[in-house]
Amino acid sequence: MQYENIHHLVERYLSVSFIVMRKAAALVKYELDEDMTNDQYYLLRYIKKKAKCTSTELASLFGVNKSAITAMTNRLVKKGLIQRTRDQNDRRVVYLTLTERGNEWIMETEEKIHKLVESFISKFSEEEIETFIQTYEKLARILQEMEGAS
Amino acid sequence: MQYENIHHLVERYLSVSFIVMRKAAALVKYELDEDMTNDQYYLLRYIKKKAKCTSTELASLFGVNKSAITAMTNRLVKKGLIQRTRDQNDRRVVYLTLTERGNEWIMETEEKIHKLVESFISKFSEEEIETFIQTYEKLARILQEMEGAS
DNA sequence: AAAAAATAGTTTAACTGTTTAACTATTAAA
DNA sequence: TTTAATAGTTAAACAGTTAAACTATTTTTT
Missing domain, CATH: 1.10.10.10 (Winged helix-like DNA-binding domain superfamily/Winged helix DNA-binding domain)
Structure with missing residues (x-):
C-alpha cells in the first residue's frame, strides 16, 4: 500500500507522538x-x-x-x-x-x-x-x- | 459532556497509550x-x-x-x-x-x-x-x- | 543612572531507570 | 545424572531527571 504523502504522514506521526508522550507524562507526574x-x-x-x-x-x-x-x-x-x-x-x-x-x-x-x-x-x-x-x-x-x- | 462508559474509555486509553509508548520506544531504539x-x-x-x-x-x-x-x-x-x-x-x-x-x-x-x-x-x-x-x-x-x- | 528584578544557562548532589554481564537457585530435558 | 533452560538478583556504568544555588547578562523600576 503506497500513499502519496507517506513521508509527510510519518513526519506528523513522529512529531505528534513525541509531544503527546512528553506532555501526558508531565500531566500524570503532576498528579x-x-x-x-x-x-x-x-x-x-x-x-x-x-x-x-x-x-x-x-x-x-x-x-x-x-x-x-x-x-x-x-x-x-x-x-x-x-x-x-x-x-x-x-x-x-x-x-x-x-x-x-x-x-x-x-x-x-x-x-x-x-x-x-x-x-x-x-x-x-x-x-x-x-x-x-x-x-x-x-x-x-x-x-x-x-x-x-x- | 458525559458518556455512558467514560470510565471504560479512560481505562482503555491508559492501557493502550502506555503499551504504544513502550513498544514504539523499543522499536526506535533498535534502529x-x-x-x-x-x-x-x-x-x-x-x-x-x-x-x-x-x-x-x-x-x-x-x-x-x-x-x-x-x-x-x-x-x-x-x-x-x-x-x-x-x-x-x-x-x-x-x-x-x-x-x-x-x-x-x-x-x-x-x-x-x-x-x-x-x-x-x-x-x-x-x-x-x-x-x-x-x-x-x-x-x-x-x-x-x-x-x-x- | 543606579538599584532591583528578570532571564538564560550551568553546576552539583541525589535520585530513578536502564543495559550488560556474571551470578544463584531451581526446574526441565538429554 | 549430567546438561539445558528458566526466574530472578547483583554490581558497575551510564542516561535522564529534579531542586537548589550559582554566574552572567539584560530589562525594568525608581
Whole structure:
C-alpha cells in the first residue's frame, strides 16, 4: 500500500507522538505524590489489574531487562507498597502483590488520573474518541507483533 | 459532556497509550546506533528541523528543567554531534546547532526511522491513519493548553 | 543612572531507570 | 545424572531527571 504523502504522514506521526508522550507524562507526574514516579504508577497499576504478577511478565510489558524490574520493585518494596512471595510449586518464581498501603495508594491515584484523562477525553465527541482508541489499539497490536518478528 | 462508559474509555486509553509508548520506544531504539538513545535522537531531530535552537526551547518541548537539557547537550557536544554558539546581541543566549557529523547522523537515522514508521503506518488505510493523526494532533494541542492552565 | 528584578544557562548532589554481564537457585530435558 | 533452560538478583556504568544555588547578562523600576 503506497500513499502519496507517506513521508509527510510519518513526519506528523513522529512529531505528534513525541509531544503527546512528553506532555501526558508531565500531566500524570503532576498528579502523583512528590516521591512517586510515572513508571512506579504504571507498575502498581498493572499489579493491581492482575492481582499478582512476576518480574518476567513486567519486563515484557515494559520492554526492558528483568534487572530493570528488580531495581524498580526493590524501591517499591522499600516504600512498603508491594511485597514478594515465592511460588511453592516452582521456587524460581517470585510473585509481586500489592500491600494494603500499595492498594490504598493506587486506588486514590487511579481516581486522580481518571479525572485528569476525563478532562481531556471529554473535549472529543464520543464517536471521535471511540474511533481514535480503536485505531490506537490496532496500532498497539501491530507493534507487539513487530516486536516478536524483529 | 458525559458518556455512558467514560470510565471504560479512560481505562482503555491508559492501557493502550502506555503499551504504544513502550513498544514504539523499543522499536526506535533498535534502529539507532549502540551508543545513541531515543531522547538524543528526538533532540537532534528537533535541532535539524529548526536549524538552531536554545536550551529553554528544548526544555519546554521536552517538558523538563533546563538543567536536564544542559546534561543532554553536554553529551552530544562531547560526541561531536552539536555545537554551542553565543548570540552576539544577547549574550545570555546560547544557540545549539548540528555539526557536520551531527547532520549526517540525523539524515541517516531519519531514513531508518521513516522506514520503520512506514512499515506500520502502511497497515492502515489512508483514511484511517489520516483521521487518527488528526485526532492525535488535536489531543496534542489540548495537552499543551492544559499545561499552561495547571 | 543606579538599584532591583528578570532571564538564560550551568553546576552539583541525589535520585530513578536502564543495559550488560556474571551470578544463584531451581526446574526441565538429554 | 549430567546438561539445558528458566526466574530472578547483583554490581558497575551510564542516561535522564529534579531542586537548589550559582554566574552572567539584560530589562525594568525608581
